[in-house]
Structures are given as structure tokens and as C-alpha cells.
Amino acid sequence: MAPSANREQILDPAFWETLARTLEAARFGGLFFADVLCFHNEATMALGGQMQAGSSPRGRDFAASHAELVFTLQHSLPDMQEFYAEMKDRVGEAGRNRDDYAILVSVDPIVGETESVAREKQAYVDDLVDPRPGIPFMSARTGLDLSQYPIDKPIIYVPAETGSRGSLDIILQGTKANILTLGEAVKPFAISELCPQVVGTPETVADRLQEFFENKGCDGFIVTPTEMPGSIEALTRSVVPILQKRGLFHKEYPGSTLRETIKA
DSSP: OOTTOOHHHHTOHHHHHHHHHHOOEEEEOOSSOOSEEEEOSHHHHTTSOOEEEOOSHHHHHHHHHHOSEEEEOOSSHHHHHHHHHHHHHHHHHTTOOGGGOEEEEEEEEEEOSSHHHHHHHHHHHHHTOOSTTHHHHHHHHHTSOGGGSOTTSBGGGOOOSSSOHHHHHHHHHHHTTTTOBHHHHHHHHHHHTTOOEEEEOHHHHHHHHHHHHHTTSOSEEEEOOSSTTHHHHHIIIIIHHHHHHTTOSOSSOSSSSHHHHHHO
């Protein structure tokens, strides 16, 4: 961060765009890295794509004007569709090609040989989570000190004059159906940050991902696994081949850059 930046500049998306485009190089070192030179300029930006994560109104405006990839956490297909339609409209209003902009939703796939095995895996993993760190964890994500609010009151009554509006909105969205209290919301948030868990056999997981994609809920996915590398291995070994047979997942890359793949 530039030492002379004030609060107004930091909150202005244009400040960060200018900083990113003018920063020639940064050096850093530490326990595992020694004098690493990290470039961020027009040459390296051409190889990849600009990703934005965040769902606040300010973040959405910035994404519509500048991002090529948007990472979002939505809790159900209707939530995904609402976000997808709004963001595609914003991109068009910003004078950009809607197809040059990919919206990626977070999913947590839990794959089993049978439905019952998959559900047992889900229950086992979820039960490993200790909800006690949930309040500070949620506080860190939202920028709000949630420890000062009663845990037995619905989380929808937590004021949000400060902090990350987008993060809190995502939490509220995921808890509104059951009107969860702050204390009740802690466990599901600690498990997956309320990321939708897609649970089942390879076929049913593929069906669900296909449903999200074909019903204009997203352009792709960010996998947030419950375990590493097991979840990724199960997904790539058993679900991806099914999606490839259905013509929904590529078998080769169209170009040498991420940007070319996005536009393909």
C-alpha cells in the first residue's frame, strides 16, 4: 500500500487499478522465500486475467468495469442466477462484451461411491469442525466485532455500518431461510463459510454442477475443498470425465494464457 494513501483513496477502486498498472516490481523475502522479484505490469497482466472477489455494490461496480473473472459465494441456484444476471447487465452497461467476463461460484464437492457414502463423508468432515472459533473467524471475514452482539438473537439484526458489506450480505443470504441466530450461524460458517456443499455420487455431483451452469447460475466454479488433496482428486478423477463426455468441460486448452481460455 502506498504510504501516502488516505482513506478516500483506499476506498476508491481507481486507486488500486492505477497502483497495479504502475507498479513495476516488488521484492519480498522470508523463511521460505529469498529475494523474490514479483512483477505486476502490462506484460504479465496480458498472460492472466484480472479477478475480483467481493459482492458489495462498490465491488460489483469495480468488477463490471475492470474484471475478467469474478469469484462469488452464493448459496443456492436462485441466488446464483440473481447475481449472474445483475453482473452481466452491469458489464453491458459498462460498455463491455458480456461474454468476455466469467462469473465463478464457490462449490464444495463431496464425492462418494454411493449417496450414503457421500453423506457419511459430509457428516464426518462437518463434525470435525469446532464452532468455538466461529465468532472471531466470522468477525475477521466481515470486519465487525461480532463478540459484542448476543448470540441468541437473529443475525439479521446485526448492524453493519462498518466492515465488509459484501461479506455480511453473503452470510445473511445464507442464513435468512432458517432465521438463524448469531450462535446458530457459527457452525455452518465455520464448516465452509456457508459455501454450498455439492454431495453425492460422481453422476449426481456432475448433474448438480451442470444444473448451475446451464441455468445461468455461473460460467464456472472455484472449488473450495473440505480436504486437500482428496477432494480435488475425487473431483478430477470421477466427476470431470463425466462433464467432458457431456461436452461441458474442455479436454484441451485453446491458447497459452488464461485470458484466451476465458474467451473461448
